[in-house]
Amino acid sequence: MTVATETTTGAVPSPSEEDVIVVNKMNKWYGNFHVLRDIDLTVRKGERIVICGPSGSGKSTLIRTMNRLETYQTGEITVDGILLGDDVKNIEAVRREVCMVFQHFNLFPHMTVLENLTLAPIWVRKMPKKEANDLAMHYLERVRIAEQAHKYPGQLSGGQQQRVAIARSLCMQPKIMLFDEPTSALDPEMVKEVLDVMVELAKEGMTMLCVTHEMGFAKEVADRVIFMDAGQIIEMAGPHEFFDNPKSERTKLFLSQILSH
Amino acid sequence: MSDNAKSPPLPTGTFAERAVSWSKKNLFDGWFNSILTIGAIAFLLWLIPPIIEWGIVNATLEPTIEGCKEVSGACWGFVNANLRLILFGTYPYDEQWRPLLAMIILMGIICGSLGAVKYPGLRKAIIPMWVIGVPVIAILMWGGVLGLTYVQNSYWGGLPLTLILSSIGVIFAFPFGLLLALGRQSHMPAIKTMSVVYIEVIRGVPLITVLFMASVMFPLFLPDGVTIDKLLRAQIGIILFTAAYLAEVFRGGLQAVPRGQFEAGDSLALSYWQSMRLIILPQALRLVIPPTVNSFISMFKDTTLVVIIGLFDFLGTVKLALRSDPAWTKYYVEGYAFAAAIFFLICFSMAKYSAYLEKELRKGERR
Numbered sequence: 371m372t373v374a375t376e377t378t379t380g381a382v383p384s385p386s387e388e389d390v391i392v393v394n395k396m397n398k399w400y401g402n403f404h405v406l407r408d409i410d411l412t413v414r415k416g417e418r419i420v421i422c423g424p425s426g427s428g429k430s431t432l433i434r435t436m437n438r439l440e441t442y443q444t445g446e447i448t449v450d451g452i453l454l455g456d457d458v459k460n461i462e463a464v465r466r467e468v469c470m471v472f473q474h475f476n477l478f479p480h481m482t483v484l485e486n487l488t489l490a491p492i493w494v495r496k497m498p499k500k501e502a503n504d505l506a507m508h509y510l511e512r513v514r515i516a517e518q519a520h521k522y523p524g525q526l527s528g529g530q531q532q533r534v535a536i537a538r539s540l541c542m543q544p545k546i547m548l549f550d551e552p553t554s555a556l557d558p559e560m561v562k563e564v565l566d567v568m569v570e571l572a573k574e575g576m577t578m579l580c581v582t583h584e585m586g587f588a589k590e591v592a593d594r595v596i597f598m599d600a601g602q603i604i605e606m607a608g609p610h611e612f613f614d615n616p617k618s619e620r621t622k623l624f625l626s627q628i629l630s631h
Numbered sequence: 632m633s634d635n636a637k638s639p640p641l642p643t644g645t646f647a648e649r650a651v652s653w654s655k656k657n658l659f660d661g662w663f664n665s666i667l668t669i670g671a672i673a674f675l676l677w678l679i680p681p682i683i684e685w686g687i688v689n690a691t692l693e694p695t696i697e698g699c700k701e702v703s704g705a706c707w708g709f710v711n712a713n714l715r716l717i718l719f720g721t722y723p724y725d726e727q728w729r730p731l732l733a734m735i736i737l738m739g740i741i742c743g744s745l746g747a748v749k750y751p752g753l754r755k756a757i758i759p760m761w762v763i764g765v766p767v768i769a770i771l772m773w774g775g776v777l778g779l780t781y782v783q784n785s786y787w788g789g790l791p792l793t794l795i796l797s798s799i800g801v802i803f804a805f806p807f808g809l810l811l812a813l814g815r816q817s818h819m820p821a822i823k824t825m826s827v828v829y830i831e832v833i834r835g836v837p838l839i840t841v842l843f844m845a846s847v848m849f850p851l852f853l854p855d856g857v858t859i860d861k862l863l864r865a866q867i868g869i870i871l872f873t874a875a876y877l878a879e880v881f882r883g884g885l886q887a888v889p890r891g892q893f894e895a896g897d898s899l900a901l902s903y904w905q906s907m908r909l910i911i912l913p914q915a916l917r918l919v920i921p922p923t924v925n926s927f928i929s930m931f932k933d934t935t936l937v938v939i940i941g942l943f944d945f946l947g948t949v950k951l952a953l954r955s956d957p958a959w960t961k962y963y964v965e966g967y968a969f970a971a972a973i974f975f976l977i978c979f980s981m982a983k984y985s986a987y988l989e990k991e992l993r994k995g996e997r998r
Binding site: 437438439462465466468469470472474476477478479480489490493494538539542 | 889891892894895897898899900901902905909910913914917
């Protein structure tokens with residue numbers, strides 16, 4: 371893993387740390403539509419990266435390639451030392467270490483909260499049921515929702531559902547967590563309870579890639595902020611530099627639009 | 632009509648007063664509803680009394696032709712006299728306790744399996760019940776061991792045959808239909824094409840054709856000396872036919888499960904089959920309970936078509952009884968009415984169970 375990291379600027383962690391995601395000259399097309407163009411990105415262990423950009427810029431698609439919810443056509447992605455290609459074994463190995471939190475939660479509506487959490491530990495990690503339950507209750511307490519363990523997702527508020535979804539991912543004890551606009555589908559008064567959980571996670575050293583427009587969150591926890599437009603990484607910098615001194619015109623325009631209200 | 636929105640008034644006054652207010656609200660709410668109510672009552676008055684008169688008042692159970700000739704109503708004596716022929720067909724008369732017992736065991740296993748929704752304790756017993764029950768039923772029907780005389784399956788008939796054909800049909804058509812539905816959604820072109828071609832070809836021909844092909848054409852392709860039993864061929868024909876219809880029902884359910892559910896399963900590193908079994912199918916199948924049961928009801932009635940390849944199902948044995956003595960032939964209305972009543976009873980039970988199942992499975996997750 372000696373891929374060049376000179377494209378990164380700003381608050382780069384010390385080079386001795388391990389690279390957990392390496393994206394190298396990656397391109398993706400939907401038919402003739404070039405969704406991702408020559409993406410180069412290296413993520414180190416424990417790094418918190420926020421990705422923003424206008425809708426249709428390819429930011430969600432980018433993080434979805436990192437656990438192979440989306441394929442790519444050229445270049446390569448290596449996650450935790452495993453090359454993500456067509457090999458099903460590799461894909462499953464990567465998915466065991468990388469969890470995703472979705473915009474629309476995607477909890478399983480036919481299972482209780484507790485069953486949602488223990489499903490993957492039991493079937494993927496082959497954990498005994500008792501142990502999986504203890505683990506699930508531990509994480510439910512961490513996202514402050516343990517008393518809802520035996521309810522069904524449909525009985526919870528959006529904010530509670532998203533916290534359950536985060537706990538469900540944590541139960542897999544992943545090395546990397548991907549967040550795909552985790553607060554976009556929430557009512558405004560519920561955004562904070564979810565962001566609080568994410569900030570705690572960030573402070574505990576979880577490697578996180580987060581697509582979000584919550585710039586307060588980006589300022590508070592991000593090591594690097596990435597701005598994407600039209601399938602390209604336009605700008606990548608530490609949060610201070612990114613917000614106070616953006617270099618590209620497109621970034622300035624975008625920031626003025628989302629920070630103005 | 633739109634009174635549901637208001638809170639219902641507390642029942643006050645005498646029974647008669649309440650009855651009047653109820654009927655004003657529900658039956659005579661406006662001139663249009665009043666006309667419908669009066670029309671419906673008139674229709675029922677015209678229809679019901681003659682049926683009761685024919686079917687009960689003037690009817691007889693006397694199992695002789697003479698007894699039937701004396702009455703102006705229904706001759707249930709025909710059913711009474713031929714009951715065992717109608718129920719068991721040409722199965723040897725002295726051995727008919729065997730299909731009766733087999734039928735009772737089969738119904739018991741079916742009720743036990745269906746009851747597992749209500750009594751979770753039964754869930755673990757479902758597979759043992761079938762694993763033990765099916766061979767017991769086979770031994771009872773065929774015999775040839777344990778001192779039971781051997782009965783060729785060409786002598787099987789009547790209600791046991793109908794029940795066996797349809798329950799075995801359900802058991803095998805269900806998983807096969809599921810595989811076809813998954814195959815049709817597969818990313819692998821060969822599997823997808825095979826599934827699509829199979830479903831479209833089978834759906835495109837009538838069941839009679841499938842049965843004819845199974846009974847007449849299929850043996851022509853087999854080498855000399857190799858024969859496959861006629862009953863087995865009919866059973867396979869029914870399974871293949873029903874599976875194609877079920878596949879399309881299941882596909883509808885699979886398509887109704889949101890994309891995000893598949894993605895959540897993938898991102899938790901569940902394998903394809905784990906995702907399907909634990910996440911997708913429980914949701915998809917629950918959505919398609921009504922059309923699935925619809926297919927089963929349809930299949931249950933379609934088993935009557937096996938009569939064209941010389942098997943006597945329940946409807947076939949009624950015809951057999953009508954032909955058994957020329958004197959009985961004119962009582963075909965009673966014969967078919969009896970068959971219709973039994974078919975209705977079974978189909979209606981299936982429909983009721985389907986409604987119950989839907990309600991029961993929705994209990995936990997109010998939205």
